[in-house]
Amino acid sequence: MIRVLLVDDEPLVLIGMQSMLDWNALGYELVGTARNGADALERIGEQQPDVVVSDIRMPVLDGLQLASRSREQYGALPVFIMLTSYEEFDYVRRSMGLGAVDYLVKIDLTPENLTAALDRARTAVEKERALRAPAQAAPGGLESYRDRFFIQLYSGLFPTDGEIRARAGELGLTLDAPAYAVAIADIHNRELTPDQQVTLSTGVTRMAADILPKYLPCHVTGMDLRHFSVLLPLQSRDGLEQRLTPVLQKVNAILYKYFSIHLWWAVGAPTSVPHHIAKSQKSAFSALPLLSEADPILFCRSDDATPMDHRARTVAKVQDYIRKNPDKRLSLNDVAAVFNFSPGYLSQLFSQNGQTSFVEFVTETRISAAKELMASTDLKIYEISERLGFESAFYFSKVFKKIEGVSPRAYLQKLRGDPGAREDSADVD
DSSP states (O other), rough: OOOEEEEOHHHHHHHHHHSOOOOOOTTTEEEESSSSSSHHHHHHHOOOEEEEEEESSSSOOOOOHHHHHHHHHHHTTTEEEEEEOOTHHHHHHHHTTOOOEEEEEGOOOHHHHHHHHHHHHHHHHHHHHHHHHHOSSSHHHHHHHHHHHHHHHTTTTOOOOHHHHHHHHHHOOOOOOOOEEEEEEEEEOOOOOOHHHHHHHHHHHHHHHHHHGGGGOOOEEEETTTEEEEEEEESSSHHHHHHHHHHHHHHHHHHHHHHHHEEEEOOOBBSSSSGHHHHHHHHHHHHHGGSSSSOOOOOOOOOOOOOOHHHHHHHHHHHHHHHOTTTTTOOHHHHHHHHHHOOHHHHHHHHHHHHSSHHHHHHHHHHHHHHHHHOOOOOOOOHHHHHHHOOOOHHHHHHHHHSSSSSSHHHHHHHHTTTTHHHHHHHOO
């Protein structure tokens, strides 16, 4: 059971979140609520939650200060999901920098996107627990210690090559290849119960660990219920794609025969430095959302040119979709679902490959559409606000002024050359 603490200075928001989900049925236990960051920090120490869902703007300590102090005192757990508003772009960036796994816009909060955010938090919690838990001393216990070593290696917990080789030597492993790359397998299958997923994931990972070494040296490590990593010692970086693609296709065919599942593969950028193996795995993880049924194997280049080019094109496609739908209230979760991405990945994609964040781009696109309507129609401000899906004309005017520097009324008067014109009273200056 994943333990959850809810933090918000608005009582109605806390009540709403408490009643929004059947928490226990979803595998979550609500361990309490808090009305400000200082109270929340104290409850984190007392209740030891795994996940904190916290507002950003709060008295005493705000959400960013809470996340920062929690990380200082308690480490990576609990993980944070931040609640924010459309305008708090800078806060969103800073919260992700403090390790928040997701953020949700309050006005768009639904059971579906709250559940999706909690599921991402659960994954982060389970990974951190795997790092903290002692390896199982049982038959095959050496393999458990080796798996833990590779998880730590991929997490970048070893600062030097010397320490990596020393720890590997203790486990009977040799890491002296000229180069390495990490491949990540994404297990695609129909929806299963958690118990069925565990059985499937365990079987697929074990069989892959048996099959792959027959074709090339490697180490297979289960990461979560849908992914496993493969460390590939390389004698040369040259021709990696030509050498590895037939092997992965062969493994896919064998596993499909036994389990009726498809594997999609992202192969991280090769490195000759053992303590950069974590970077290879990270580049592979970042490429996973770029995979598709038509393109199930992707190789990241050393300069990241191929995935970055692909990501830039993907951002352009998402931006085009947003521009064509300015009248829809497009949340991060909504657009991510359209393109079959996780919200966290889509947010990261914009941050790394766009000029603005996702939220900023959506807002600026809607304001641009409003300006076009002002120039081409006789619609009143409240009518434009309604057409573009803003929750109120007041809020539309507030966002418009934040971006354009003037109120919609002033902009419209200047546009029409009529400084004495009157508009509806919902406009704000």
